[in-house]
Amino acid sequence: MPYPYNRLDAAGIEYIKSVTSPDRVAVGCDILPEYSHDEMPEYGVFPPDLYVEALNTGEVSAVMKYGYENNIPVVVRGAGSGLAGGATCKYAGILLSVVKMNRIYPVDRKNQTVTCEPGALLLDVQAAAAAEGLFYPPDPGEKTATIGGNVITNAGGMKAVRYGLTRDFVRCIQAVLPDGSVVEFSSNVVKNTTGYDVKDLVVGSEGTLCILTRVTLKLLPAPKFTCTLVMPFPDLEACADMVPKVLDLPFTPTAIEFLERELLEIVERTLNKPFPVPGGGAVLIVMYDASGREELETACDLACEAALEYGAIDCMIADTPERIASVWSVRGAILEGMKADSVGQEECDVVVPRSAIAEYVKAAKKIALAHGIRVQPCGHAGDGNIHTELLRDPGMSDEAWKSATHASLTELYALSKRLGGQLSGEHGIGNGRLEFLEPFLGERMIRLYKAIKLAFDEKLVLNPGKIVEFNTHN
């Protein structure tokens, strides 16, 4: 094991400048403080020794090779919008930004794909597809995240119910391995059994196995029609019980979200955003997309019928852009509302079998309450991914907050495991959830993870200390 790593010296700094460009390199105090963390500084603030912006695969390879040969960690950063403390220089070293590698190549209409560099923003990729009448479905909340970050964390989002995750849209990847080699994982083909499926292993590997330098994404014909249904239910159980019933209908919904009324009231109170449908202890929001109008109408009618049959108080069909926006803008403001309603947040994004949503939510509230903190679960009912936001009230000491969240998270993860769930549905492990991973997966799986990490990065120079930690003296 290479601990301790070498520190970058003056010669190293000059070398990095020589293989990139001096005006794209910063060292020491010239490095912006924000490059020491992602969106969750709680998961670690680690200043890099050097920050460099690469322009192309050749530069990425040269920087990585230098790190490999000199035993200096390299960490890649996109927009810094991660929520797991993944893109940080935990052991100092080089922070390699790909934000300037943001090219989007012309859409390949015949293969219905688009190829881009990792620094391209999700919203720009979506726009490039739309300009050709095509559609890139993955739709995580943060649209100014980079596409590289989306791929490397297998970003999810609300539309996963129908379309799947980022993984399902990755055709092929060009990557730089920790020794600096440039390789391709698959190509622009629809299926592939040519040896091990390294592509899918790399998707979601949080920048610990290789550096993504180019990705080709599958696109779909854009659906022409969309509609959103809002179904208030008397309580959470009835709301959660509706989810499998919706999925049993012949048309697959694009998104199924659930929100409890008290959460809607928080958004209303803190942000003055009223939710258009009154009543009910919990609300199910169901979105349908369709290529034909009849198909959409049939899908909505069947879902409304089923909702009313299974105890919904009402079923509001939002089919104009304004009405649709009035529903989703409240859903989109949830996190902001919770932030306005508390002085601190910690988040747990477990995923449980869809059949276990209600049980999880009820138990989660009890757990948090027992530790003296508020918890507000909400999220992706269609895929069982529950964002469980722990909220800090004013007056709680740092120490009390820290120990209450730690104890709550420990129990929440154990609860998810007991219900057949997983530790993280979308946000990943990074540094922030590292300590919870081994208790969750067990020693044998961690040993396998370490062996996989070493298969790619035997010198542990690429984003060390994330997902797996070899340094027992840490």
Next chain:
Amino acid sequence: MPYPYNRLDAAGIEYIKSVTSPDRVAVGCDILPEYSHDEMPEYGVFPPDLYVEALNTGEVSAVMKYGYENNIPVVVRGAGSGLAGGATCKYAGILLSVVKMNRIYPVDRKNQTVTCEPGALLLDVQAAAAAEGLFYPPDPGEKTATIGGNVITNAGGMKAVRYGLTRDFVRCIQAVLPDGSVVEFSSNVVKNTTGYDVKDLVVGSEGTLCILTRVTLKLLPAPKFTCTLVMPFPDLEACADMVPKVLDLPFTPTAIEFLERELLEIVERTLNKPFPVPGGGAVLIVMYDASGREELETACDLACEAALEYGAIDCMIADTPERIASVWSVRGAILEGMKADSVGQEECDVVVPRSAIAEYVKAAKKIALAHGIRVQPCGHAGDGNIHTELLRDPGMSDEAWKSATHASLTELYALSKRLGGQLSGEHGIGNGRLEFLEPFLGERMIRLYKAIKLAFDEKLVLNPGKIVEFNTHN
């Protein structure tokens, strides 16, 4: 590296009997000859030292652990329907059959999944889903293959265009690692970013990383309506050019197959199965599934219109079970027809970008012709996976056939690579395509593959010599 492996001795045989059952163990000449190969004896006939049928995960673990501790290879076999020479005892040792582990657990309606043991047959899994009004879409030609074999080779089939591959339906896997440990990769959840995506790496790993002992599969609501369109085109180019146009339409087809007229004539001549639509040098067959009748009709109308606009001679809509069967029974008889029309076959199942289908087919014919053999490509136009069947005519010597096929395959794989394709779309590498893999992927990727293999199987006791070969004295 553990070569040479140990041979199983009398004590070993007794031990295997003791952890399983003597009536499920065979040794030496009592082992059926068919257990020395899969559907492609051309890719190697390797008699095992011992054949054992396991009944449960505990037995699988015990046998594997014995192999691990005693340096004796273990190879898992399902129905033996593989086409890559994958499930064979290349270095002797134990052949572990999972055919008796064929339980299918009750369908989980709330989560829309079914859990089964690896020996369950594909057709039984499909039937179990159908009995609950649900649908397991992957549909490779061989319905009596085991579901374990389907998962471990990431089986494809015709319906991949709309629904994807076996991989896309695998929720989670229980597996035995080469050291005998029992582990779970993911759980019955829709999405998961809890560390490395080992599940997807295991899917398609051809039994070289771990032994699958249980799998949970995603199901879908069964589509209610189906329809098949037959579009004859003057020639292959026009036919292939139609593929992206079909995929650009708002409704995604379930399957898109292409067949050249001479292939239809072979089936007609050898099997007396007439194809219901005359004319044209090449035929595109397009299948649509739908939940609503209007949706299906719109999809068919749009596709027919587009076909006639882009040069189809005709567009026949088959919408009764009889007419649909008359089309697909000919498609299903292609391989049988080619077998009846030749005295030997070798097969290449490259996958190319959809935009390159016509170019590949034309060049493939030239390549085979130059080596004095007939070639008849056909297959999955919707995903660019072309089954290129090399046909041996009577009178060709063994040596001439061997050298001509080898030379043809070498050039066909190079052609696929040049067109941005891959070596295998469905059948995998196994033993049969091993020698072609390194020239295709390059030395660095093979080195990575070897490191991945070692991460799971550092003693190389599980299905050694498949996908990667460590024994340089072989």
